[in-house]
Amino acid sequence: DGSDAIADWPILNGLLNAVSGATWVAVHHGGGVGIGYSIHAGMVVVADGTDMADKRLELVLNNDPGIGVVRHADAGYEEAIEFAKKHGIKMPSIE
DSSP states (O other), X not given: OOGGGOOHHHHHHXXXXXXXXXXXXXXXXXXXXXXXXXXXXXXXXXXXXXXXXXXXXXXXXXXXXXXXXXXXXXXXXXXXXXXXXXXXXXXXXXX
């Protein structure tokens, strides 16, 4: 879809995970293809049994894959567009 070279999506993913309550977030280059050729975001959420952890898990584990749906729908992938519409993901670019 041409978005591999666009660093905005992984940065947005990392920021979304941070504000959703991830315990830590990593943004890194490489991924086996070499520094400067790709950028990725990852996260971890500690599940310690508290009510706060439950809320953080709910937010992060909904928002992290959700931003992937948004990215692919924005790139024009029909399956992602249909999924977004079916599940009520609000995207002005596909309405």
